[in-house]
């Protein structure tokens with residue numbers, strides 16, 4: 001599916017660039033979105049990236065977030081003997097975990113955030129408590145993450161855009177030193193399309209259709225061990241990420257990425273802007289509705305990219321085989337990605 005943004009078929013009452021119906025097959029409403037770009041030939045090409053025998057986990061620990069998030073409670077992890085669990089008199093252990101799927105490294109499924117103000121999710125579906133109660137069963141036909149398992153999970157070529165590394169090199173080359181040379185992920189820098197392209201050029205990497213774009217700002221490294229000055233910065237609610245404007249949405253679609261991810265809180269820069277360019281709030285997220293609802297493009301957030309960045313820098317290679325299998329629970333809205341970068 002290589003139709004560009006401006007040529008996508010018009011969808012009634014929706015802005016130009018809405019991909020509803022584009023991936024439908026045999027009269028059935030599609031539930032995988034841009035994961036459809038991962039055809040056998042795209043996957044075979046991605047496999048050729050795995051040639052050095054090095055595998056790197058991109059999963060931040062579930063309990064790594066050291067900053068309290070409203071509504072997103074820390075996970076609880078209970079370990080118990082088999083006897084305590086009422087399973088066996090023998091010696092051994094089980095555990096139970098309770099957690100919000102948006103708390104650490106995660107995928108946002110296509111029902112996580114809807115187009116505003118229509119309230120419609122990908123492919124025009126309406127997400128209600130009733131619909132989700134059906135989605136919680138084997139009869140689920142909503143675009144939730146469990147369906148990735150029917151598709152064999154996500155196997156793709158990943159491309160790291162190490163914005164943090166690039167921005168710091170650029171600052172130093174401009175004669176900036178000390179704090180001025182440090183690209184701080186809590187400065188709320190809005191990464192433009194031109195900057196994404198410039199980093200790719202600097203790293204010597206090209207994008208291919210079906211790639212997963214992964215953008216590093218350095219956020220998880222700060223949030224994992226915040227200093228007092230980081231807490232002070234956090235009060236302003238500014239977090240660096242991809243600039244939430246139509247130009248970015250168009251570029252992400254036109255590159256035909258199968259998904260996007262990063263270490264930022266929301267992939268896009270926070271706080272978002274209102275339509276008139278004035279400072280907005282969480283209701284003004286721009287890329288979430290475009291990517292999840294209009295394109296069907298999943299968003300990965302809070303991925304741990306430190307080890308990946310170090311390996312890419314040392315090897316000079318910024319593309320790799322990416323594998324990811326979310327949890328397999330009917331109706332799953334968000335999930336740890338279980339993501340691996342394999343070189």
Ligand code: UVW
Pocket residue numbers: 102108265266282285301
């Ligand atoms: C925000 O919290 C802004 O985004 P998400 O719900 O995707 O984590």
